[in-house]
Amino acid sequence: MSPSVPLQEMIRAIRSARTQCEERGVIQRECAAIRAQFRNTDNEGRSHNLAKLLYVHMLGYPAHFGQMECVRMIASPRYSDKRVGYLGAMMLLDEKQDASLLITNSIKNDLSHSNQYVQSLALCTLACMGSAEMCRDLAPEIDRLLRSSNSYIKKKAALCAVHIVRKVRELGELFVPSARSLLSEKNHGVLHGAVVLITQLCEQSPETLERFRKTVPDLVQIMKGLVISGYSPDHDVAGVSDPFLQVRILRLLRILGRHNEAASDAMNDLLAQVATNTDSTKTVGNAVLYETVLTVLDIKSESGLRVLAVNILGRFLLNNDRNIRYIAMTSLQKIVVTDHIAVQRHRGTIVDCLKDQDASVKRRALELSLALVSASNIRSTMKELLIFLSSCPPELRAHAASGIFNAAERYAPSQRWHIDTILHVLTTAGADVRDETVPNLIQLITNTSELHCYTVHKLYRALLTDISQQPLVQVACWCIGEYGDLLLKGECQETEAVQVTEDDVLDALEIVLQSHMSTPTTRGFALTATMKLSTRIIDNVDRIRSVVSIYGSCIDVELQQRAVEYNALFKKYDHMRAAVLERMPVIQKNSVGQTNGEVGEETVKESQAAKVAQKEMALPPQPAGQVCDLLDLLGGSQEPLQPSSSLGGAASTQPTTAGGDLLDLLGGLEPTPPTPAPAVTVYEKNGVTLTISCEQQSDSGLTVTLTASNSSDSDISGFTLQAAVPKSVQLQMRAPSRDSLPANGAAKLTQLVILNNPNKVNLKMRIRVSYTSQGSAVQDMVQVDSFPGIGAAGL
Amino acid sequence: MMRFMLLFSRQGRLRLQKWFTAISEREKKKIIREMTTMVLARPPRTCNFLRWKDLKIVYKRYASLYFCLGVEDEENELLALEIIHRYVELLDKYFGNVCELDIIFNFEKAYFILDEFLMGGEIQETSKQIVNRAIESSDMLQEDDHSEWYDVELFG
Numbered sequence: 048m049s050p051s052v053p054l055q056e057m058i059r060a061i062r063s064a065r066t067q068c069e070e071r072g073v074i075q076r077e078c079a080a081i082r083a084q085f086r087n088t089d090n091e092g093r094s095h096n097l098a099k100l101l102y103v104h105m106l107g108y109p110a111h112f113g114q115m116e117c118v119r120m121i122a123s124p125r126y127s128d129k130r131v132g133y134l135g136a137m138m139l140l141d142e143k144q145d146a147s148l149l150i151t152n153s154i155k156n157d158l159s160h161s162n163q164y165v166q167s168l169a170l171c172t173l174a175c176m177g178s179a180e181m182c183r184d185l186a187p188e189i190d191r192l193l194r195s196s197n198s199y200i201k202k203k204a205a206l207c208a209v210h211i212v213r214k215v216r217e218l219g220e221l222f223v224p225s226a227r228s229l230l231s232e233k234n235h236g237v238l239h240g241a242v243v244l245i246t247q248l249c250e251q252s253p254e255t256l257e258r259f260r261k262t263v264p265d266l267v268q269i270m271k272g273l274v275i276s277g278y279s280p281d282h283d284v285a286g287v288s289d290p291f292l293q294v295r296i297l298r299l300l301r302i303l304g305r306h307n308e309a310a311s312d313a314m315n316d317l318l319a320q321v322a323t324n325t326d327s328t329k330t331v332g333n334a335v336l337y338e339t340v341l342t343v344l345d346i347k348s349e350s351g352l353r354v355l356a357v358n359i360l361g362r363f364l365l366n367n368d369r370n371i372r373y374i375a376m377t378s379l380q381k382i383v384v385t386d387h388i389a390v391q392r393h394r395g396t397i398v399d400c401l402k403d404q405d406a407s408v409k410r411r412a413l414e415l416s417l418a419l420v421s422a423s424n425i426r427s428t429m430k431e432l433l434i435f436l437s438s439c440p441p442e443l444r445a446h447a448a449s450g451i452f453n454a455a456e457r458y459a460p461s462q463r464w465h466i467d468t469i470l471h472v473l474t475t476a477g478a479d480v481r482d483e484t485v486p487n488l489i490q491l492i493t494n495t496s497e498l499h500c501y502t503v504h505k506l507y508r509a510l511l512t513d514i515s516q517q518p519l520v521q522v523a524c525w526c527i528g529e530y531g532d533l534l535l536k537g538e539c540q541e542t543e544a545v546q547v548t549e550d551d552v553l554d555a556l557e558i559v560l561q562s563h564m565s566t567p568t569t570r571g572f573a574l575t576a577t578m579k580l581s582t583r584i585i586d587n588v589d590r591i592r593s594v595v596s597i598y599g600s601c602i603d604v605e606l607q608q609r610a611v612e613y614n615a616l617f618k619k620y621d622h623m624r625a626a627v628l629e630r631m632p633v634i635q636k637n638s639v640g641q642t643n644g645e646v647g648e649e650t651v652k653e654s655q656a657a658k659v660a661q662k663e664m665a666l667p668p669q670p671a672g673q674v675c676d677l678l679d680l681l682g683g684s685q686e687p688l689q690p691s692s693s694l695g696g697a698a699s700t701q702p703t704t705a706g707g708d709l710l711d712l713l714g715g716l717e718p719t720p721p722t723p724a725p726a727v728t729v730y731e732k733n734g735v736t737l738t739i740s741c742e743q744q745s746d747s748g749l750t751v752t753l754t755a756s757n758s759s760d761s762d763i764s765g766f767t768l769q770a771a772v773p774k775s776v777q778l779q780m781r782a783p784s785r786d787s788l789p790a791n792g793a794a795k796l797t798q799l800v801i802l803n804n805p806n807k808v809n810l811k812m813r814i815r816v817s818y819t820s821q822g823s824a825v826q827d828m829v830q831v832d833s834f835p836g837i838g839a840a841g842l
Numbered sequence: 843m844m845r846f847m848l849l850f851s852r853q854g855r856l857r858l859q860k861w862f863t864a865i866s867e868r869e870k871k872k873i874i875r876e877m878t879t880m881v882l883a884r885p886p887r888t889c890n891f892l893r894w895k896d897l898k899i900v901y902k903r904y905a906s907l908y909f910c911l912g913v914e915d916e917e918n919e920l921l922a923l924e925i926i927h928r929y930v931e932l933l934d935k936y937f938g939n940v941c942e943l944d945i946i947f948n949f950e951k952a953y954f955i956l957d958e959f960l961m962g963g964e965i966q967e968t969s970k971q972i973v974n975r976a977i978e979s980s981d982m983l984q985e986d987d988h989s990e991w992y993d994v995e996l997f998g
Contacts (some may be wrong), residue, residue: 105858175962334921
């Protein structure tokens with residue numbers, strides 16, 4: 048091992064340069080010397096020069112003038128020249144360079160060289176940078192080498208074949224016979240190469256995969272040998288025999304066992320054996336266990352084995368090693384939908400991982416916790432999630448907040464809990480919540496009429512503490528505007544009441560109006576709230592009048608417009624003020640996914656009432672419905688704003704364009720609800736009704752919604768649904784919204800089933816319904832042969 | 843398969859780069875820059891896995907050197923850590939208590955060892971002894987360059 052002195056001297060010289068500039072100088076000099084030497088055809092020291100150039104290249108300096116030298120060196124008969132020449136080829140030449148073609152011939156010659164180390168250089172270089180043409184050219188040669196008796200060459204040829212197959216798919220056929228025969232080798236290196244080659248061939252072509260399925264028993268045999276065999280000094284790593292080979296075989300088994308019952312059965316015992324026998328105290332053992340778990344979860348394994356796999360993941364979660372916790376959670380994330388119940392068992396550990404120091408672990412824990420939220424664990428999980436939110440890294444805040452909102456919406460045990468949760472999120476992470484949180488929360492508050500007093504008190508207190516979180520401030524202003532009278536009454540059942548005067552409340556709103564921290568939207572809210580209070584307070588109406596008139600000359604156009612219109616409301620339309628500023632009615636809840644966004648622009652502008660009502664909602668431009676109502680209003684009828692209820696209704700319906708529909712809606716304001724997917728009742732017994740409705744998602748994908756309700760007088764508990772579909776259809780059941788059905792239809796249960804029918808077979812579904820009614824357990828089965836909403840032509 | 847392996851120091855100086863797919867020089871430089879920034883920015887007690895674009899990045903620090911492997915999605919991350927460890931062991935056996943300077947001054951040897959252990963983005967040989975013996979034989983072959991070398995056939 049004689050080091051190259053000239054090379055080392057140069058390295059030393061470069062390293063002793065103190066500045067970037069000095070280094071560049073040294074390198075320029077050296078490169079000039081190297082170039083001169085390249086032109087000189089002197090044999091001695093040629094390899095040293097090229098090595099120097101490669102070092103310079105690694106530092107990031109251009110070295111393309113060395114390409115031809117590489118070609119020359121490779122063609123040299125000396126081994127030291129070839130070694131550096133091939134290294135240079137791998138570093139400087141890639142398939143895009145023209146010079147790479149020039150070495151094809153050298154490689155061809157070296158592949159049949161009498162010395163195996165020369166052959167090895169050629170094989171290595173071909174596998175590293177061989178272009179498609181080179182691969183086509185040399186493939187037969189590689190196949191020949193696969194059959195050689197030298198295992199050193201065979202293993203390299205196998206990996207070279209892998210590269211060839213990746214570059215030129217059609218050549219895969221050429222290597223299939225040799226790959227098959229290589230499986231009977233004893234040499235681990237060759238075996239490993241063979242497994243990699245077979246894996247590549249199977250991944251590329253389904254027909255080849257079918258043919259290689261026959262090798263499953265052989266692979267199982269080899270694995271057994273590795274697992275059971277005693278200590279083998281050559282391949283042992285911390286007590287595991289050749290973990291690299293084990294992992295590769297497990298991966299190949301995974302590919303072969305996927306979607307195939309017979310193959311999966313054949314490997315069942317082996318997988319159980321590996322899972323139980325592998326020592327999990329070191330990373331190496333865990334690497335093998337991890338691969339085993341991935342394989343078990345991907346093939347058609349029996350349920351006992353699946354449970355074993357999930358338990359291994361559960362054990363990983365408790366491991367001290369952070370890496371292992373991370374991969375456990377990544378794997379659990381993939382199966383949380385399909386093996387929901389098994390993963391639920393480890394919920395406690397997962398939620399604990401929210402407190403881990405590592406950001407990646409935290410992110411995984413958050414996603415998993417959100418996926419595992421259900422009706423039964425909502426309270427405890429939410430507690431943990433809220434604690435997490437207050438200390439979580441900023442990049443996760445938005446995701447955490449929206450996840451919490453979704454979970455709260457689906458599983459809230461009570462309205463008050465729901466509102467409290469949302470308020471908590473707004474106070475901790477208000478800046479990161481999505482825009483629609485504000486209207487959603489307002490809608491929720493309006494709908495919970497019994498909690499208006501409680502809500503406004505809480506929000507008022509929050510407003511006094513902190514006005515920097517815009518969503519919170521907006522909601523607070525809105526509430527104070529709406530329910531200010533409750534605030535001023537000074538009494539509240541649910542929480543400690545505040546004793547405030549009207550001035551205090553108006554002060555609070557004015558602070559928001561004038562603060563630098565308030566965005567224009569927030570100030571709009573505050574102004575409107577101040578205006579609304581004019582009908583809810585007694586003494587300070589003049590103060591409000593003056594505030595409103597001041598903003599009539601505000602620079603912000605939106606505020607100015609509002610102020611001007613409110614002024615007009617005070618002056619010319621004072622008789623309407625009470626009616627216009629009346630309490631908002633209950634808003635119809637939007638179904639998920641609907642927006643009002645497509646509505647055409649507001650065409651009629653004058654009516655203040657329209658504007659006022661519009662701003663209360665803070666929703667995108669109103670459908671034309673309101674415009675018509677106001678035309679009615681202005682027509683002279685002095686009734687209180689009756690249309691407000693249909694305003695509310697209209698706001699949540701399908702958007703309509705202004706213009707044409709204006710005329711239609713003048714007739715009668717029927718809010719047009721969206722046409723729901725037709726629901727068909729499939730089961731009706733003991734007062735329990737089960738309906739299904741479907742929605743086609745894609746060419747072969749279908750979402751089926753099962754809805755259950757209970758019209759009897761007694762509660763139903765332990766309600767579960769199980770579904771089965773024909774063989775080629777894939778089924779995924781989401782977690783149900785609840786597990787009990789209260790009496791008299793007080794609440795419905797929904798469960799989503801995602802189906803994928805790639806072969807377009809005739810779709811049928813068997814549903815088993817189990818529940819406990821009046822102390823006795825009931826189990827029934829129904830078969831659904833036709834799905835509503837699907838065309839007669841089938842999926 | 844593995845896409846690349848990079849070795850760099852705590853100051854971000856590259857000590858070894860091995861690419862297993864064909865990509866342009868510009869792209870390589872970009873990846874090197876991003877990897878060094880990402881890995882060096884990691885706080886001390888975090889896990890050794892990262893996600894970057896569609897790859898998994900597995901890195902481990904040995905003394906003053908960071909070993910960084912970019913692998914594809916199906917690869918086993920724990921095994922990737924073992925691969926890095928195996929390479930360090932091979933270097934250690936060859937240089938005897940390897941340190942960063944050894945790799946700097948004998949970078950071509952580090953490449954030769956890597957080329958006996960990995961090939962085409964996959965593991966080539968799972969036995970330490972066989973890799974060591976192959977390197978020794980190749981070195982002796984190089985020494986014997988000045989004399990006759992056609993018949994030097996050491997270990998199979």
